Amino acid sequence: MTDSRLLTMKRRDVFLTAAAAAASATALNMQSAEAKEVVRTLAVRGHDGVYARLPTLALESKGDFYAGQYVWRAAHLEHAAEERALEILKAKGIDPKSDMSWAEAVALLESDPLIAMTCRARSSQQKLKYQLLQKAYHERADEFLSEMERADKMGPGSLELNPKMFLPEYTTHEIHSMPGGYVGDAFAGHMYHSGTDWGAYVDYNSQDGAHMAMATAAQIPKDGKVRRILDIGTSIGQLATSMKRRFPDAEVWGIDVGGPMVRYAHMKAADMGVAVNFAQRLAEDTKFPANHFDMVVSNLFFHEVSEQGAKNIIKEVGRILRPGGVFSPTDTNTPPQTVKAKYTLWYNYRWNHEDWYADWHSVDFAGEMRASGLKTTNLQNGRDRYSPQVIGVKA
Amino acid sequence: MAKSPLKTSRETYAADFVKADYDRAVFTNNPYVDSVITSLMALSANVWLIQRRMMIVEVLLEKNGAVTRDMIEQYQPTREEAAAWRKQRDNFVAEINDPFKEIGDLPYAASIDVPDPSVKKAR
Ligand SMILES: C[S@@+](CC[C@H](N)C(=O)[O-])C[C@H]1O[C@@H](n2cnc3c(N)ncnc32)[C@H](O)[C@@H]1O
Numbered sequence: 057m058t059d060s061r062l063l064t065m066k067r068r069d070v071f072l073t074a075a076a077a078a079a080s081a082t083a084l085n086m087q088s089a090e091a092k093e094v095v096r097t098l099a100v101r102g103h104d105g106v107y108a109r110l111p112t113l114a115l116e117s118k119g120d121f122y123a124g125q126y127v128w129r130a131a132h133l134e135h136a137a138e139e140r141a142l143e144i145l146k147a148k149g150i151d152p153k154s155d156m157s158w159a160e161a162v163a164l165l166e167s168d169p170l171i172a173m174t175c176r177a178r179s180s181q182q183k184l185k186y187q188l189l190q191k192a193y194h195e196r197a198d199e200f201l202s203e204m205e206r207a208d209k210m211g212p213g214s215l216e217l218n219p220k221m222f223l224p225e226y227t228t229h230e231i232h233s234m235p236g237g238y239v240g241d242a243f244a245g246h247m248y249h250s251g252t253d254w255g256a257y258v259d260y261n262s263q264d265g266a267h268m269a270m271a272t273a274a275q276i277p278k279d280g281k282v283r284r285i286l287d288i289g290t291s292i293g294q295l296a297t298s299m300k301r302r303f304p305d306a307e308v309w310g311i312d313v314g315g316p317m318v319r320y321a322h323m324k325a326a327d328m329g330v331a332v333n334f335a336q337r338l339a340e341d342t343k344f345p346a347n348h349f350d351m352v353v354s355n356l357f358f359h360e361v362s363e364q365g366a367k368n369i370i371k372e373v374g375r376i377l378r379p380g381g382v383f384s385p386t387d388t389n390t391p392p393q394t395v396k397a398k399y400t401l402w403y404n405y406r407w408n409h410e411d412w413y414a415d416w417h418s419v420d421f422a423g424e425m426r427a428s429g430l431k432t433t434n435l436q437n438g439r440d441r442y443s444p445q446v447i448g449v450k451a
Numbered sequence: 452m453a454k455s456p457l458k459t460s461r462e463t464y465a466a467d468f469v470k471a472d473y474d475r476a477v478f479t480n481n482p483y484v485d486s487v488i489t490s491l492m493a494l495s496a497n498v499w500l501i502q503r504r505m506m507i508v509e510v511l512l513e514k515n516g517a518v519t520r521d522m523i524e525q526y527q528p529t530r531e532e533a534a535a536w537r538k539q540r541d542n543f544v545a546e547i548n549d550p551f552k553e554i555g556d557l558p559y560a561a562s563i564d565v566p567d568p569s570v571k572k573a574r
Contacts, residue, residue, distance in 0.1 A: 100525075101524065101525055101527075102525070102527065104527065109527075112524070113500075113503070113504065113507075113523065113524050113526075114500055117499060117500040117503040117504070118496040118497070118499070118500055120499065120503065120540060121495060121496040121499040121500070121540065121544070122496060124499075124540045124541055124543070124544040125492060125495075125544055125548070127541065127544075128541070128544045128545055128548050129548075132545070132548075132549070132552050133548070133551060133552045135552075136552040136553075137552075140556070168556065169479065169480070169554045169556070170551075170552070170554040170556065172478045172479060173478070173479075173551050173552075173554060175476075175478045176478040176479060176485060176488055177488075177548075177551065179473065179476060179478065180488055180489040180492050181492065182473070183473070183474065183489060184489065184492055184493050184496065188496075194456070194457050197457055197459050197461075198459065198461065201459065201461040201462075201463070202461070205461070205462075217464055219462075219464050219466075223466055225469070228452070228466065228467065228468045228469050229468070229469045229471065230468060230469065230470065230471035230473070233471065233473040236453075236455055236465065236468050237468045237469070239465070239466040239468055240453070240454075240455055240465050240466055240467065240468030241455050241457070241463075241465055242455065242457055242459075242463035242464065242465050244465075315464030315465070315466070316463070316464050316465060319464060336464075407473055407476045408473070409471040409473055411471075
């Protein structure tokens with residue numbers, strides 16, 4: 057790693073005891089506030105639990121509206137559209153669960169104005185919320201960049217950025233319509249955090265609660281040894297920090313292709329007082345030695361990876377896990393069961409730019425895991441949001 | 452490949468990216484209608500911001516008898532207030548949006564079930 061910038065390797069031991077890990081999110085934040093210098097110098101509006109509050113009331117309030125808009129669309133508009141789809145299919149004598157391609161489902165439903173409104177509402181909400189965020193951070197870019205520059209060098213935990221790293225083409229798309237995607241905007245991490253809070257995570261991941269639940273549910277190696285953990289596609293580090301909170305004595309790493317993503321992840325974790333090592337690296341080329349990790353985890357990662365990318369990554373996981381080590385990938389891979397669900401998935405793929413959905417559904421995940429030296433187990437409760445459908449244990 | 456629009460002399464760690472075409476989709480039968488829906492949503496977000504500020508001002512006046520801009524900006528609602536405001540937000544969002552879940556599906560002139568005096572006369 058010749059051009060790697062190893063910015064900090066400072067660890068502070070004062071911040072997190074096993075007891076604190078079990079404590080509530082708010083307590084965690086208060087304890088860390090006593091123990092360390094201020095990381096989020098622009099969190100002038102204080103903290104709400106473990107999260108720094110957004111920098112202005114305007115941003116927070118408009119975001120609150122977009123969150124409400126998301127909730128309304130998901131609960132009320134989608135319900136009305138479901139009913140309409142049932143009527144349309146009934147009139148044509150088609151079973152709503154009949155087996156058909158995405159294209160056939162779209163052809164059946166696309167011209168109904170109420171059903172099309174679900175897409176319009178999704179698309180407008182995405183556009184407005186990301187525009188709002190990008191504008192807010194770009195307008196005061198100097199301040200927010202200097203806050204990150206300072207945080208880059210702070211602990212606990214460490215940050216490694218590799219700005220000259222090769223980026224596979226598939227990682228440079230504007231996935232789910234986020235301007236610049238994960239690699240192309242200095243504030244990708246900021247935008248992703250609020251974007252998911254006001255969107256996919258509304259009412260389900262406040263205060264990293266979903267990630268804590270995932271970390272708590274994650275299966276550990278049979279011998280009980282958990283010394284090193286890696287989170288691949290860590291984004292803003294929510295699962296990595298949650299794993300560290302569950303296993304305070306383990307060395308935890310979070311890697312992501314996006315430099316701005318790991319920068320934000322590090323700033324967020326340091327602000328929480330949780331020591332995780334974040335690095336801008338590729339999941340298919342992690343640079344870790346073979347047989348290194350006791351656990352490799354991921355969440356909502358593989359559906360955003362190309363088919364070839366997924367195969368390469370699973371192979372790399374097989375290499376870096378130690379014998380007996382566990383790979384737990386959680387994702388949204390339940391195939392759509394109804395005509396309307398296929399229509400919606402197609403929308404997400406085509407117009408929300410989940411560009412790798414189709415690839416994801418075509419990868420034989422368990423088969424690839426076995427080919428990479430992992431013994432697989434299907435989990436009954438797979439995709440209850442917190443559990444993977446299949447886990448792999450290195451032979 | 453596209454580049455970030457941000458102009459700064461600081462290191463951004465931003466790379467070139469593949470621009471997507473999400474802004475170009477037309478979902479209704481008229482691109483202007485698409486824009487009006489988006490525009491209405493943006494307007495509503497601004498109205499909600501004003502409403503939220505008003506609620507904060509009212510709470511502060513009640514508690515302190517005076518407010519400053521800074522107090523408004525900094526205010527953190529109590530648990531009870533947050534729950535009540537959330538209800539209010541959901542009602543506000545529903546009032547604006549519910550017409551969209553009631554979009555009709557009967558073309559208004561498709562029915563011939565109309566009394567027509569001239570036809571009656573001819574008979
Ligand atoms: C939906 S996000 C993951 C969410 C996150 N794991 C969580 O639980 O909140 C997908 C992430 O994977 C990253 N990513 C995509 N391809 C990658 C690759 N080949 N190597 C490393 N990271 C990658 C993206 O930059 C993005 O941050």
